[in-house]
Amino acid sequence: MDKPPHRLPVFLNLAQIRFPIGAIASIAHRVSGVLLFIALPVLAALLHASLRSEADFASVRGLLSSPLSLVVAGVLAWALAHHVLAGIRHLLMDVGIGSELERARASARLILVAAPALALLLLVWGLS
Amino acid sequence: MRLNIYRYDPERGDPPRMQAYDVQPEAGDKKLLDLLMRLRVQDDSLSFRRSCREGVCGSDAMNINGRNGLACLTALDGLKEPIVLRPLPGFPVIRDLVVDMTQFFAHYHSIRPWLINDEPLPERERLQTPTERERLDGLYECILCACCSAFCPSYWWNPDKFIGPSGLLQAYRFIADSRDTASAERLDFLDDVYRLYRCRTIMNCTEVCPKGLSPSHAIERIRLALLQRSS
Amino acid sequence: MRLFTGQRAWVVQRLSALLLLVLILLAMLALPFASPLDFSAWRALAGGALGGPLIALLFGALCAHAWVGMRDIVLDYLQPRGLRLAVLGLITVVLLGVLARVLLSLAMVALAA
Incomplete structure (x- = not known):
């Protein structure tokens, strides 16, 4: 077979592809996972500081109740909620529960809606 | 129009x-x-x-x-x-x-899409019970059109190493076949970070299969078979 | 030995996910009964025979889970081998750092008690 003279083009423009609901839930699972990964060293630092001394404990507490950390906490609450819900969905699908297309679509839709709601709940509960 | x-x-x-x-x-x-x-x-x-x-x-x-x-x-x-x-x-x-479907068919070929059976040939054909035959439903109908693999993000990122939904559905078609005696070797081949485990169960494959098949389900069964074997 | 495993990584990801789910559920069950923490109560909890190991377990599972997940992202999106190994190395260092820091903090509290 003759080799083509130059590299062939490939169509892979993600903006021109219509992604099903499951793909949206999946990329959100990945994005939320990366966010949680980034938060992990910060969390370890906060844990370390909060256990070190009375003064550091107080400053960690102060940091957590600043307005900026409210936004960060909101994003992380969504990330945690989505990642956990999507994770449960995958664990169930691994053993054949809800892995038929119709039910997988429904559960994808469900977690995409439930995660922000759960995040809001977490946030409100954390503030009170 | x-x-x-x-x-x-x-x-x-x-x-x-x-x-x-x-x-x-x-x-x-x-x-x-x-x-x-x-x-x-x-x-x-x-x-x-x-x-x-x-x-x-x-x-x-x-x-x-x-x-x-x-x-x-x-x-x-x-x-x-x-x-x-x-x-x-x-x-x-x-x-x-x-x-160009060359790579797609190379993946298909890699899963050895034919019956492997080293037992002596029976006088007529190798028989299956109706239940054994039913296990191939939803698998044998694949027409290799590549709609699924070409809609799979994992296949887009690693088209040279990930077998893709179509090839994996075909792989399971032979693992599930009661007349095939090479299940262990087939599973050995699939236990690989690229060949099988690039799948993230996005289910884009099942979404677009024009024959209504579910490659994601076949992949789920392969993972369970691998799990069963190692425990 | 292969650098990246297929089934083993997948099993680690699933098992750590299950463990994290259990820990999250435990925390959710315990939290309504917890009183607002002050410094000494927090230290007593983290340095305790139950709290310390649970926190260590939590971070251990988080790091194992994060490693498999980040590894998968790298294997998907970063193809050049050098870049891939560099980023994977960085991820490993970050996670080992997290683990070391948490274990040190817990040990510090446990020894002080």
Whole structure:
């Protein structure tokens, strides 16, 4: 077979592809996972500081109740909620529960809606 | 009807472009392929594959309004205009809507898509009970059109190493076959970070399979078989 | 030995996910009964025979889970081998750092008690 003279083009423009609901839930699972990964060293630092001394404990507490950390906490609450819900969905699908297309679509839709709601709940509960 | 079609001519070497077409469907035109055949009369430089025109040969897979499907099974009714046609995503484009399937078939070949049985040949055929035969339902119907693999993000990122939904469905078709004695070797081959485990159960494959099959389910069964074997 | 495993990584991901789910559920069950923490109560909890190991387990599972997940992302999106190994190395260092920091903090509290 003759080799083509130059590299062939490939169509892979993600903006021109219509992604099903499951793909949206999946990329959100990945994005939320990366966010949680980034938060992990910060969390370890906060844990370390909060256990070190009375003064550091107080400053960690102060940091957590600043307005900026409210936004960060909101994003992380969504990330945690989505990642956990999507994770449960995958664990169930691994053993054949809800892995038929119709039910997988429904559960994808469900977690995409439930995660922000759960995040809001977490946030409100954390503030009170 | 208005169409917008991806054009690429390797002889001219220009980058791919989109070309708008207007074509009048005639009585009896029900599927997208009918329209494409009329278009070809209008512009004989337009290239696409087609053969059986009834969803058996798997030649006319393409990206239709952002989703992969077979032109011959896609009803004109309910298609949003302009109908945007592009080649299968992630596959090298040879010309217009014709893509290079070499790698796709290499993956198919790698799973050894034939019965392996080293037991002595019976006098007539190798028999199966109706239950054993039923296990192949939803697997043997695959026509290798590549709609699924070309809609799978994991396949887009690692097309050279990930077998892809189509090949994995075929792999499970032979693992599930009671007449095949090479299940252990087949599973050994699949236990690999690339070949099988690039799958993230996005289920884009099952979403677009024109035969209504579920490669994601087959992959789930392979993972469970691997798990069962190692525990 | 292969650098990246297929089934083993997948099993680690699933098992750590299950463990994290259990820990999250435990925390959710315990939290309504917890009083607002002050410094000494927090230290007593983290340095305790139950709290310390649970926190260590939590971070251990988080790091194992994060490693597999980040590894998969790298294997998908970063193809050049050098870049791939560099980023994977960085991820490993970050996670080992997290683990070391948490274990040190817990040890510090446990020894002080």
